[in-house]
Amino acid sequence: MPTALSTDGARVRVRLHTAQGDIDLGRADVARRDKRLTRGERDAIDSLVEAIRLLRTRNQLLGIDDVGTGVALLLRDAEATSGGPYATSGQIAVGATNALTSRSKVRANPNVLLPVDTAVHELTHVTQFARMPETVTPNSAIMEGIADAAAMLATGDDTLGEGYFRTDATGAHRGSIRDLGRHDVHGPAVGPTSRTYAAATAPGVEPHEAGGLVSTFVAALRASVGRARAERVLWAVIRDSSAWKTGGSWALLAAAFQRAGNTDDATGAAVSAALAQTGLAAALR
Numbered sequence: 001m002p003t004a005l006s007t008d009g010a011r012v013r014v015r016l017h018t019a020q021g022d023i024d025l026g027r028a029d030v031a032r033r034d035k036r037l038t039r040g041e042r043d044a045i046d047s048l049v050e051a052i053r054l055l056r057t058r059n060q061l062l063g064i065d066d067v068g069t070g071v072a073l074l075l076r077d078a079e080a081t082s083g084g085p086y087a088t089s090g091q092i093a094v095g096a097t098n099a100l101t102s103r104s105k106v107r108a109n110p111n112v113l114l115p116v117d118t119a120v121h122e123l124t125h126v127t128q129f130a131r132m133p134e135t136v137t138p139n140s141a142i143m144e145g146i147a148d149a150a151a152m153l154a155t156g157d158d159t160l161g162e163g164y165f166r167t168d169a170t171g172a173h174r175g176s177i178r179d180l181g182r183h184d185v186h187g188p189a190v191g192p193t194s195r196t197y198a199a200a201t202a203p204g205v206e207p208h209e210a211g212g213l214v215s216t217f218v219a220a221l222r223a224s225v226g227r228a229r230a231e232r233v234l235w236a237v238i239r240d241s242s243a244w245k246t247g248g249s250w251a252l253l254a255a256a257f258q259r260a261g262n263t264d265d266a267t268g269a270a271v272s273a274a275l276a277q278t279g280l281a282a283a284l285r
């Protein structure tokens, strides 16, 4: 039987940044045996393969654009070393060390480069970019919120990026990037999250913070119809090209959630309730 590494690892092409330029290390199962790589880099490859497996098995995602296209993983990227992993069209870049170590030496684990939830988040961005015209400017807050919500549902865990932090005696992580559906599962989160449309659209709100509106909306949906159905609705929205043709807006997002909820009365009612609860309904007016 093929292992997850051979089926899903075949969709990952690993590249290593060096002073002499980027070196192609081949597909994931070959690359992870390369002697130049650190333990943290092998773990990053495994996280991305697991993220692909989660999205394939839970959401029938056939590659990043649903036609089997793969994704590149760039290791030792300088920008990611200082700012954390990031996605571009067709690629996820990770740094040489955990970028959070510089601001939290005691709590952060320097060797963690890409936990599984963060890999799902970045992979969702790659999927989003694949569905957007190249000429538009993506709405960052909506992009971040969708990526967080996808990670939350795929992993079944409401905290993003706790894997970057060391654990305490009870096994809880000593911090996280963001609390999504539920609060304060681990130590303090690095950044806050908006919970309402009014908070998310207030002047000067940072995009990841504003994106909290989307994960809050999806968590409300999950509370009504369950994780699996909430996830089907979310991925219907991600795949709804009319929601992304301009790069995304709150009005287009709210309308896409309504369309995705049209499958049955219970889901439609849950979407309406979540729109009212978060205030996102105001975007439709």
Ligand SMILES: [Zn+2]
Binding pocket: 121, 122, 125, 143, 144, 147
């Ligand atoms: Zn992001």
